[in-house]
Amino acid sequence: MRVLGMISGTSHDAIDTALVDIRQHGDRLDCRVLGTGATPYPAELRRELVEALPPGRVGLDAVCRLDTGIGRAFAEAAQRAVAEHGPVDLVCSHGQTLYHWVDGRDVLGTLQVGQPAWIAEQLGVPVVADLRARDVAAGGQGAPLVAHLDVLLLAGLPGRAAALNLGGIANITVAGDPPLAYDTGPANALIDAAVLAATGAPYDDGGRIAAEGRIRQGLLDELLDEPYYRLPPPKTTGKELFHPGLLDDVHTRHPGLSLPDLVATLTALTARTVAAEVERHGVTTLVASGGGVRNPVLTGMLRELLPKVRLLRSEELGLPADAKEAIAFAVLGWHTFHGLPATLPSCTGARGSRVLGSLTPGAGPLRLPAPLATLPTAIAFSS
Template sequence: MIVVGMMSGTSMDGLDVAVAEFELADGLLTLRPLGAAEYPWPPETRERLLGLLPPARVDLAEVCAVDTLVGQASARAAAEAVARFAGGRADLVASHGQTVFHWVEDGRARATLQLGQPAWIAEATGLPVVSDVRARDIAAGGQGAPLASTLDALWLAAEPPTPTPGPGAAQGPTPGTGATRRAALNLGGIANATVVGAPGEPVAAFDTGPANCLLDAAARRITGGRLGSDVDGRMALAGTVRTDLLERLLAEPYYRLAPPKSTGRELFTTDYAQARAAGLPPVADADLMATLTELTAVTVADALLPFGLSEVVASGGGVRNPALLAALRARLHPVTVTTSDDHGLPAGDKEAYLMALLGFLTWHQLPGVVPGATGSAVPRVLGRISPGSGPLRLPEPAGPVRRMAVLPPAAH
């Protein structure tokens, strides 16, 4: 089955689209990447998306309009990806949409809202569309996040132990230390992690806190909107960590909550860092970027090191930031830090391939979360399906998926 996966994360910088071919036999699911691309949001759409974020107050007319704009842009990207990477023939589209609110109260996820009307995608491609993938897990008592745990648990279970690390990677524990757990770490707007141990050991999955969202907000403010991120980590590398501000940032109660837990830009708002800096001596721009980079590294390390890991496999936009990767490797030492590229999945495309996987599972009426990963008592089939241009005929429910292997990319 060929599935198009579409994901826009909390950074809101654009739409990641990946096309994959899946085959399931005897509990082993294989994923062969067919191609992926990033489609930046049209400038007006991105500005209107950012305008919906807390603490802003918006009316329903704007929510309705942005839902359509995101759906139309997603439809164009899906149609182009089908033509470009699938030879014009695919079976299904799985669209995450753009999260604009994730309602968490007293540590429990109550609801979540993603915009991007799937009818536009179905109309443009003629394919059925899986969407709204988080709500059912929340209704079943889960956090609705991190759904990356589904891919991570199946994928790392099938992967061999630590590969040879790339240049500059921190070295892990020496053989014989007994550390067998590995973690997948996604560095999007929010950082989320999945800890995978030996077969049969429960999976732990949770959002650790901010990865890029505070950095991106600061970069936009510092540059007057010219830059949406700290390109190549240059600003952070030019600065010095302000320990007084870092201490205030680390006082955030979220970091002390036990997993499973989830968070978003409802907590880490665009003015979050500025509010925490109030009353301190002025913080230079470069020092602010260095401090926010260190915040991500410290909170990730504090969350992951107690698990006794042998390896952390990083992915997401944050792996393109050398300042952030260096800070993570320093804080996670002696754990080996690699990227998902070392394991066959491009770091920037991994979450789009995740969406393709979730679409495949939903189509075959298989649960979209692994037990224990999000906190739901019983894993559920996720999402809703919008019919394409033909009759909607679901296959018989498939057998369980026990592990997943990533095959070499298809040649073009």
């Protein structure tokens, strides 16, 4: 089955796509990655999205415009993926998280926008969407859903294995019985916000700005005092907590702070908070993915803090690092279409595993396959 996975993550700079041919052989999924891509948001749409994200305040008219505009942008990105890589049988769209409603450790609700009907209308195939809400309704955090793919990917690795995703927010999945998964804190979110505000560039390309600065230990200690880091898992966070407004407070407390020093310190914040969780669980092999793996300053800090940990990029296991989340949602969509649950209660905190999402029919009659009896326990990738 050819499934197109789609997501715009907490960096909210582009729509990531991955077309995956997924076939089940016993308890293993064999996945052939047919093509990946990233379609930047139109500048005006991204501006409206940034203004709507916390701590911004917008009306329902803006939410409606974003739901439609992002839905249409996803449909265009899907059409581009099909033109480049061939037809699809199913789309699974995460959409764009606009708000994740967290009260202490409890997630009370979550809102992803990007109306899936635009994709169904454009391609004429069924679309799975709104995947997080069911886990939240079952008492879970609604995240990190990528943990399901991580656990399948880590199966069979020696020692204590974990997967790390360095997107806007960093999350970790630790293999075990049961497995654990949670957000550790910011990955690129604060770094990107600082660079964007000062230069207009969306991120610290190649870690060049951080490499020019020095870590301000006093500021780093202040940032590490955030109570979120001391909460036990399962837990999730987002730009509701780690938003650009924090940087305004930093500049107020530290006048004259240079951009390189700020970015170096924020990069160290990500490395320190990630390394603390890796050490907490005695991880010996760490499989990393996400945009942060392209930042040699960040990965260098991680290697320095974790000298005894084998740090791999997910490509070494056949999984493209930049497209991991889009691939994960292709796999989640496949599970939903076949009636299989794809959440891990020990990772999200839900009362039980659930079949995720809502399904928008395509152009013809909606025909679902009979639910499968065997839940996959491992996954293999090829290209």
